[in-house]
Amino acid sequence: MASNKGAFLVGILTVSDRCHQGSQEDKSGPNLKSIVEQKNGLAALVVKTEIVPDETKQIKDILVEWSDRAKLDLILTTGGTGFAERDVTPEATKAVLEKEAPGLALSMLMGSLNVTPLAMLSRPACGIRGKSLILNLPGSKKGAQECLEFVLPALPHAIQLLRGDNQKVESTHKAMMSSVSHDQPARHEHRCPHSYDIPDLPVEHHDISKVARRPRTSPYPMISYNDAYSLVQDKAPILHQRSVKCQDALGYILASDVTAQHPLPPFRASVKDGYAVISSDGQGPRRVLSDSLAGELPKSEVIPGYVIRITTGAPVPDGADAVVEVESTELLKESDGGEMELEVNILCDPVPGQDIRPIGLDIPLNQVILKRGMKLGPSELGLLAAVGVTHVPVYQMPTVAVISTGNELCEPHEKLKKGHIFDSNRTTLLSVLKEHGFPCLDMGIAKDNEESLKATLKSAADQADVIISTGGVSMGERDLLKYCLMVGLHAKVHFGRVFLKPGKPTTFATISSKSSQKLFFALPGNPVSAVVTLELFVLPALRKMMGTPKPGLTKIKARVASDINLDPRPEFQRVKLAWEEDHPIPKATITGSQMSSRLLSMAEANALLMLPPKTERMKVMKEGAIVDALIIGKL
Structure with a gap:
């Protein structure tokens, strides 16, 4: 039951036949959840x-249950507000x-109409x-996110009025009047409430030497995977x-278009082994004047009655x-025991x-052969060589530094001590990065203390464009990485928790x-969490930095092989995709x-299954x- 104190209680109802059947992922509901739970949303x-x-009855039943029995402050529905036959959410709500x-x-x-004229077809x-x-x-x-943003500034006051919280209502009125009288030109400013660029996020200024005084709740709001991905890309x-x-x-990745500096072929070239002829001579015997060999200039010009x-x-x-190909001719005369042809038919x-092949048949002079944003593979490099291009403008590749953290870690070549484990994260992450062609720096293992962490982080930041660490980001007494990152490197943390599994x-x-501007990714210490979040966040960021137009992972549809709890x-499970005969998915x-x-x-996974x-x-x-x-991975 909602009380007059504490956080607002919210329910989110997704209305969709396809989402209910499981044939389509519900993206609106989780996104709304992440927005209203933010500190700069509704908290x-x-x-x-x-x-x-x-279905009208099911919608009505949920709305009555959540308002009458659960006593929620705010209920958001998403879906079913259009003109389709089964769009009945407004009717069920009004009832x-x-x-x-x-x-x-x-x-x-009104806000939606400024975005698209089709908003006039919505019936909220x-x-x-x-x-x-x-x-x-x-x-x-x-659409759901935009509409929520349009009304979000008024929702806290509306809920306070419904709760009967007179003190907060009065405070809000005073603040509004002050804003109007003292800062009127700025009254229409609207900051996107789901922005997670958190300027005043507190550094964890606990005394790290006193275990009992460590934080027991994270100061970082939980954000959705989609919003975290967008923030990283931004x-x-x-x-x-x-x-x-x-x-x-x-x-x-090419930084600009490349044009052919020479046509291909650069001269009229023969497609076959045979004889260069004058077509109007037709069939019949011809004298062999000379030869024209690859890599050499013809010794003479063809004249009527002769071939080369x-x-x-x-x-x-x-x-x-x-x-005329050699197969369409016959030898009539030779000399020197077959050393020379004198006449052919x-x-x-x-x-x-x-x-x-005429000059420029394959590629005319100055034709654009490769466009900006293309990745240069073996065929592209061969094409550049074919038209005489020796240098190309490209985007720099980011250099990536990889750090493992933890007192319990030791190198795989060392003797395993009691209470220790071998560090597998660096080997895995460095291998993935090298497989994708990124230059890497192995920064070794940093111990779980302020001095070691700060020194390793600073060294990595001095040498690399992107720094990746694993471990030290949870709520343990020795999880000091975020503290050292902000205090030691004056970094700005944009998010510290993500609503996903694995990788929270x-x-x-x-x-x-x-x-x-350098990027820092502090990934979880669990090996699978580290690899999955590398795939989800780090690799797309690296691809963007090197100029890739579409840096995200390739997404396809897949059939679930067995029931999954x-x-x-939202969970990213590791799966092996395989095609069965006569089935396209x-x-x-x-x-x-x-x-x-x-x-x-x-080990055998080539895809991450996106589970709601x-x-x-x-x-x-x-x-x-x-x-x-x-x-x-490879399919």
Whole structure:
């Protein structure tokens, strides 16, 4: 039951036949949850989430349950507000409302119309039942988020009014009046409430020498995977351009279009081994004048009644307008015991242009052969060589430093001490990075103390564009990494927790200087969590920095091979994708136990299965369900 004190209690109801059936992922509900739970959103608690089909009775039953019995402060619905036959959310909502709130609906519509004229087709219902405020939002993630943002500034005051919290209501009124009278020009400013660029996030200024005084709750708000990914992409800078030799350019991204400096072929070239002829001479005996060999200039011009012997790729001599393959001729005269051909018989009627590649047939002079943003692979480099390009403009590749942290870690080549484990994270992460072609720095193992961590972090930041660490980001007494990062390097932490499994304590920060901005990823210490978050966040950031236009992982549809129990968090399970005969969608087989410490689950995995969070109505992803999968290995 909601009280007049404490955080607002919120319920989020997703209305969608397809999401309810499991054939489509609910993206709007989790996104709304992450927004309202933020400190600069509502700082609310989402205590109820549900997915229901587009059925009036089921929608009404949930709204009545959450308002009358659960006593929620705010209920957000997403979906079912359009013109489709089964879009009944507004009708179901109006049937349970005791008072309507047309101002909120109008605010959403007016704001949406500034984004798209199609917003006029939305039919949101807003109002009050008991002390619960109910808002209908669109079904799309983008539309639902935008509409929530339009009304978000008024929601705390509305909820305080419904709660009867007169002290806070009066305080809000005074603040509003002060804002209007003293800062009127800024009254229309609107800061996106789901922005996680947290300027005043407190450094954990506990006395790190006193265990009992360590923080017991994280000061970092939990954010969604999608928002964390977007924030990383927004902060990742595209690195400077430079010119490299083509033989050294493998794996780089082109920084500008490349044009052919020479046509291909650069001369009229023979397609066959045979004879360069004048087509109008037709069939019959011809004298062999000379030869034209690949890599050599013709010795003479073809004249009527004569031919010149020619090899594949050789220049077609002047005067000739066709090539007759050797198979369409017969020898009439020879000399020196077959050393020279003197006369041949042409057995076909040649046509102009026969078996000749004109100048620039494959690539004309100055044609754009490779476009900006293309990745240079073996074929692209061969193409550059074919038209005489020796240097190309590319984006720099980011240099990546990798650090492991933990007093319990030892190197694999060392004798294993009691209470210690071998460090596998650095080997795994460095191998993944090298496989993708990124230059890497192995910074070794930093101990769990302030001095060692600060020194290692500073050294890495001095040498690399991107720093990756594993371990030291949870709530343990020796998890000092974020503290050292902010105190030692004056880094700005943008998020410290992500609503996903595995990888909840993933931390992302930037280190700014006058000349550059460096990225810092503090990944969890569990081996699987480290690899999964590397794939989800780090690799896409590195690809953006090196100029890749679409840096994200490839997403495809996959069939679940067996029932999977869902987790309260969105989960990325390791799977092996395989195609069965006559089925276009691959089957996704879980690679055994999905514990975040079990590195074996990565051994054969070539994809991450994107599983939605568990709800009261959907606790299991059934065998055969179609879900999204992110490709991380060879298929």
